[in-house]
Amino acid sequence: MRAVVVVLAGLCLPVAGQAQTAEMPNYDVERQCRRIAAIGGNYSEAMYGACFDSEQSSYDNVKLRWSALPESIRRQCDRIARVGGPGSYSMLEACVQSEESAGRQNQQRQFRR
Structure with missing residues (x-):
């Protein structure tokens, strides 16, 4: 099911009662890791295995919070x-x-004169 979104004054807002979901990007991990291994x-079988394991771990980590990330971060990072x-899920x-770290740091920045 797709979320219903209303555009109001340039802002996209989900309509109440509709869950907004953002699907994880679908990368070809096997192809990426074959490229890296070659x-x-x-x-190198060792490089392929290390790449594959790293991609799986990164996918699992990001998937847990993907839909909660701001759209701008999802788009830019994809x-x-x-x-x-x-x-690459590692990338x-x-x-x-x-991006999250920079956002936290930028909130604390103050220009001093």
Whole structure:
């Protein structure tokens, strides 16, 4: 079921009673890890396994809070995670963590004269 959204004065607001869901991006982990494992010309089973495990861990971590993230972070980090390949949940997680950390730091910043 899709959430119903009302646009009012440029703001997108979910209609009461409708759950707003945001689906996790769907990256081709196998393809990404095969690419990583073949860097340098020789395929590495160890690199493939490490990549796969890292991608699974990152996916699991981000999935828990994906729908609660601001839309701007979801969009930006998805774009970054797709740069140069089929997408990486490890990159997605790193981006989300960086954006959240920067947001907290920026809330405390004060320009002093």
